[in-house]
Amino acid sequence: MISWWNKQIQRADHLVPRANGSKELLTFYAHLLRAQKGIYESLRGRKAWLPSGDLELDWPVLSEAWPRFLKAVESHGPASLAAEAHQLSVSETGAFVESLMTYWYHSSDIQFFEKAFLQPYLRWLNESGGKPVGRGVLTSERSCPFCGGNPQVSFLQNKETTAESGNRDLICASCLSSWEFRRVVCANCGEERPAKLGYFHSPEFDHIRIEACDTCKHYIKGVDLTRLGFAAPIVDEINAAPLDIWAREHGYTKIELNLVGV
Ligand SMILES: [Zn+2]
Ligand SMILES: [Zn+2]
Secondary structure: OHHHHHHHHHHHHHHHHHOOOOHHHHHHHHHHHHHHHHHHHHHHOOOOOOOOOOHHHHHHHHHHHHHHHHHHHHHHOOHHHHHHHHHHHOOOOHHHHHHHHHHHHOOOOOOHHHHHHHHHHHHHHHHOOOOOOOOOOOOOOOOOOOOOOOEEEEEEOOOOOOOOOOOEEEEEOOOOOEEEEOOOOOOOOOOOOHHHEEEEEOHHHOOEEEEEEOOOOEEEEEEEOOOOOOOOHHHHHHHOHHHHHHHHHOOOEEOOOOOOOO
């Protein structure tokens, strides 16, 4: 839905002037979201076409959005990404398609261009009823049931709950869809013993916490929508970048870096 992208963009625009320590990251992310919305709309608005889920087959259509996306990163990205975007814009696309396929089979949070470019594609594939072809979708509750991606952020919301699921959801780093997850469980290794699971929270970000696991030493950020209903988890997660510093200083590794590399 287009309104989903608008919601993220509006939230980023709202937070930029108020940001403390993450203003540059958020400003870039607001531009990036607009570029991703552009990709999404170009795919969704295409007449008589739906994504097949076979990335190689869909690439000729997807590639039409590629130059404009690169331009956006070149214009608004941090220096290193801008230079890389420029380089990609003057190169043959063959090498990029190869690394896109590598990402397709083995998602990675350090392949910025692949991850950012495919998020709107995977989102539309999901909404239009398709299925990703050839991606290894594990049956683990800790990876996305649609595309097999890692969790980017968790969130709590009020909804009808069952004892099984609680009211915690994870958002997929690859396709941005969400799935239900148990509340007191490590989203990386499945640790369930409360003594091994720690939470860190700072008054500056009242609705956000670090959810850390002492068994696997990984963490994810959790956004509490019962405290701040209009927060947008993937945007608020970036705004709370100072919490990541705390987590790293305490020896925890993030399950999946976000698009701005935090
Ligand atoms: Zn996914
Ligand atoms: Zn763990």
